[in-house]
Amino acid sequence: MRFAIAGKILHVDLSKRKIWTESVPEEWIHKFIGSRGVNAKILWDSMGSGIDPLGPENTLIFGTGTLSGTFAPTSGRTTVTCKSPTTHLYLKTNVGGHWGTELKFAGYDYLVVHGAAITPVYLWIDDGKVEIRDARHLWGKDVRETTSLLHEEIGDPATQVAVIGQGGENLVYFAAIMVSVYNAAARGGAGAVMGSKRLKAVAVRGHGSVKVADGKEFYRSCHVAIKNSYEDATAKFAHLYGTAGSVPMVNEARAFPAYNFRRGYIEGAEKIGGPYLAESKYLKRRLGCNACIFCCHRYCEIKEGKYAGCYTGGPEYETISALGAGCGSIDLEVVIKANELCNIYGLDTISAGNLIQWAMEGYEKKIFTEQQLEGLRLEWGNGEVIVEMVRRIAHRQGLGNILADGVKRAAEKIGCGSEKWAIQAKGLEQSRVETRAAFGYALAFAVNPRGPDHLHSETIAEFGTRPGGRRLIKKITGDEKYANPRLIEKRADIVRWHEDCFAATDSLGLCAFINTSRFGVDPQQMADMFSAAIGKRVTEEELMEAGRRILTLEKCFNVREGATRADDVLPWRLMNEPLESLARGQDVMKAVEGKTNPEDFTPINSPAMLNRMLDEYYELHNWDKQTSWPYRETLEKLDLKEVIPELESKGKIPRKK
Amino acid sequence: MIHVKAKIFSQAIPDYSEIDLDEGSSVETLLVRIREWVALGNLGSGGHKMAFLNNTGGLVVLLNGMSIYTLSGWETPLRDGDEVSLLPMFAGG
Numbered sequence: 001m002r003f004a005i006a007g008k009i010l011h012v013d014l015s016k017r018k019i020w021t022e023s024v025p026e027e028w029i030h031k032f033i034g035s036r037g038v039n040a041k042i043l044w045d046s047m048g049s050g051i052d053p054l055g056p057e058n059t060l061i062f063g064t065g066t067l068s069g070t071f072a073p074t075s076g077r078t079t080v081t082c083k084s085p086t087t088h089l090y091l092k093t094n095v096g097g098h099w100g101t102e103l104k105f106a107g108y109d110y111l112v113v114h115g116a117a118i119t120p121v122y123l124w125i126d127d128g129k130v131e132i133r134d135a136r137h138l139w140g141k142d143v144r145e146t147t148s149l150l151h152e153e154i155g156d157p158a159t160q161v162a163v164i165g166q167g168g169e170n171l172v173y174f175a176a177i178m179v180s181v182y183n184a185a186a187r188g189g190a191g192a193v194m195g196s197k198r199l200k201a202v203a204v205r206g207h208g209s210v211k212v213a214d215g216k217e218f219y220r221s222c223h224v225a226i227k228n229s230y231e232d233a234t235a236k237f238a239h240l241y242g243t244a245g246s247v248p249m250v251n252e253a254r255a256f257p258a259y260n261f262r263r264g265y266i267e268g269a270e271k272i273g274g275p276y277l278a279e280s281k282y283l284k285r286r287l288g289c290n291a292c293i294f295c296c297h298r299y300c301e302i303k304e305g306k307y308a309g310c311y312t313g314g315p316e317y318e319t320i321s322a323l324g325a326g327c328g329s330i331d332l333e334v335v336i337k338a339n340e341l342c343n344i345y346g347l348d349t350i351s352a353g354n355l356i357q358w359a360m361e362g363y364e365k366k367i368f369t370e371q372q373l374e375g376l377r378l379e380w381g382n383g384e385v386i387v388e389m390v391r392r393i394a395h396r397q398g399l400g401n402i403l404a405d406g407v408k409r410a411a412e413k414i415g416c417g418s419e420k421w422a423i424q425a426k427g428l429e430q431s432r433v434e435t436r437a438a439f440g441y442a443l444a445f446a447v448n449p450r451g452p453d454h455l456h457s458e459t460i461a462e463f464g465t466r467p468g469g470r471r472l473i474k475k476i477t478g479d480e481k482y483a484n485p486r487l488i489e490k491r492a493d494i495v496r497w498h499e500d501c502f503a504a505t506d507s508l509g510l511c512a513f514i515n516t517s518r519f520g521v522d523p524q525q526m527a528d529m530f531s532a533a534i535g536k537r538v539t540e541e542e543l544m545e546a547g548r549r550i551l552t553l554e555k556c557f558n559v560r561e562g563a564t565r566a567d568d569v570l571p572w573r574l575m576n577e578p579l580e581s582l583a584r585g586q587d588v589m590k591a592v593e594g595k596t597n598p599e600d601f602t603p604i605n606s607p608a609m610l611n612r613m614l615d616e617y618y619e620l621h622n623w624d625k626q627t628s629w630p631y632r633e634t635l636e637k638l639d640l641k642e643v644i645p646e647l648e649s650k651g652k653i654p655r656k657k
Numbered sequence: 658m659i660h661v662k663a664k665i666f667s668q669a670i671p672d673y674s675e676i677d678l679d680e681g682s683s684v685e686t687l688l689v690r691i692r693e694w695v696a697l698g699n700l701g702s703g704g705h706k707m708a709f710l711n712n713t714g715g716l717v718v719l720l721n722g723m724s725i726y727t728l729s730g731w732e733t734p735l736r737d738g739d740e741v742s743l744l745p746m747f748a749g750g
Contacts, residue, residue, distance in 0.1 A: 237746065249717060249747045270671060278669070465726070466746050483724075484727040485727075486723070
């Protein structure tokens with residue numbers, strides 16, 4: 001009897017049209033917890049270095065959380081893992097909705113897709129019955145149309161569908177996999193990998209259930225987690241205002257990227273913020289992922305005007321910044337419409353907005369030819385052009401075809417110095433936090449194996465705005481004074497703690513909002529729920545160590561691909577240009593005068609500053625500072641001996657000096 | 658005298674107000690002054706706003722973009738031209 005997990009990995013080879021299952025090895029749950037952790041193990045084992053991410057050798061892995069399918073709060077998260085076409089490095093992208101839980105109810109914890117089909121197919125998983133079905137009639141359809149057609153074809157509207165739209169079909173480098181219609185496994189181009197396999201969708205229906213080992217203790221520990229979560233002051237606001245609720249605060253903290261990261265502040269941001277949305281005519285419903293206790297997801301409609309007939313999930317904070325302020329717009333209708341198009345074409349809103357901003361700055365600097373522009377007026381804040389560019393990117397039309405390859409490749413192609421305002425590192429478009437105003441974020445973004453974003457280690461606590469965050473910083477560093485985003489001291493400790501915690505959270509299938517954004521559930525409570533579910537005592541330290549093991553394995557994937565310390569950087573602009581709106585920043589200097597050396601507060605991620613944080617970070621991990629590669633003893637201590645022979649054969653196990 | 662800007666996010670569209678304070682005034686002095694203004698009806702309808710301002714444990718207070726807790730808390734001195742934002746505790750993005 002396996003507790004908490006279904007116990008099976010479902011493999012599908014689309015090249016050979018072969019389907020098989022294997023058991024989830026018992027030791028993997030203890031070593032890698034589940035979901036993101038087990039995905040990383042499967043990915044490491046399934047390929048060598050240097051494969052083409054858009055070729056049949058790439059493996060696309062869907063992993064459900066070990067607590068998914070139970071009533072553990074926020075346990076509906078699923079991790080999708082593959083080699084990223086955007087970065088050619090490790091990619092995990094995490095998604096909510098209800099699809100993952102349904103897969104578990106169908107009897108599978110993991111779905112591993114190998115190879116590539118010759119013509120479009122979809123998978124139909126009906127409990128224990130799995131079929132590869134023809135999807136030629138679905139190719140070219142958007143996410144909503146495909147989901148509806150599959151519901152009709154299968155005859156059961158409760159079927160959960162993971163699907164790609166035109167973005168994935170056209171191999172847009174930031175195409176998303178959409179699940180439960182409006183939830184996106186968005187970052188890093190997992191949708192393009194699915195498109196390269198000509199896998200249009202995975203439809204799942206499951207009627208099973210999940211059993212936990214100690215029901216009474218599991219109920220108790222979940223109850224504590226729920227109670228503590230609701231006691232955090234932000235729980236109510238998460239429901240009322242969604243992630244969009246943080247727009248006004250981030251803007252006031254001068255950390256809200258606007259005008260392609262030229263500014264960290266935009267006048268009138270409240271008009272695209274969560275409270276404004278909540279009082280507007282657009283917000284129709286608040287929704288939650290499986291087992292959610294906050295329900296921060298939004299559903300909006302536009303009933304009149306230019307965009308009448310628009311309806312969509314969202315918009316989220318990241319989308320509002322990317323498709324709104326980042327493009328110089330505070331028009332909520334434009335954000336909702338552009339978000340709808342990203343959702344139905346299956347595009348990452350963060351990257352889509354990033355590319356449009358890059359093009360707008362290029363337009364201002366007159367780097368495009370008339371032929372490339374085809375009459376487009378890419379002026380800041382031009383709502384029509386924001387919406388139109390999303391269409392052109394998804395269909396790879398005109399300038400959209402250049403943007404569809406991601407901002408790094410687009411800048412390389414166009415040149416004219418545009419690399420300097422391409423807001424990317426490792427090839428991934430950066431997510432929407434101004435790291436020149438928050439140095440913990442800066443370090444976290446630089447070392448993130450998938451590229452610069454907030455979902456491997458989001459250090460909200462460093463802002464020092466909330467009691468829970470300040471308590472957490474004290475727990476990590478020993479002193480509340482380090483809850484200050486303009487300090488570089490202790491950022492390595494803060495980032496590494498969050499890495500461990502994020503990896504454990506993702507692997508259990510919980511939402512990061514439960515413990516590093518709201519501070520209701522600490523690792524001890526996660527360990528309690530995990531222990532009761534699987535029937536084996538796991539301590540807080542063991543859970544966090546498993547988190548570190550997972551992160552280190554992900555790092556090893558990148559090391560095997562050739563990544564070095566030189567890859568752990570931030571976008572050029574953020575390392576070389578001071579933030580304009582913080583240069584109101586005179587004010588910031590004044591505010592901290594007498595506290596610390598004012599030079600520490602220059603609003604820039606200078607190489608010297610980043611290098612100091614990187615040194616401390618690698619040292620803390622016991623990785624070699626010169627290469628950033630883990631030492632043998634580090635891998636042995638984390639029980640990751642299996643990666644040593646291959647890394648050693650490639651000369652990538654550094655010698656300790 | 659010093660001239661300070663305050664932004665109060667008790668509702669979707671914040672109230673902006675510019676206030677003159679004595680030299681050496683703190684963030685707390687400013688809060689007390691804003692409460693007096695609200696009580697006098699100088700910042701529109703008061704009930705919800707007053708409840709918002711009285712719940713100091715649930716407020717995020719930023720001075721020129723920095724949490725006052727990274728400075729000297731409520732006792733942080735204000736200077737001419739400072740900008741103070743009072744917001745509820747949002748989180749997550």
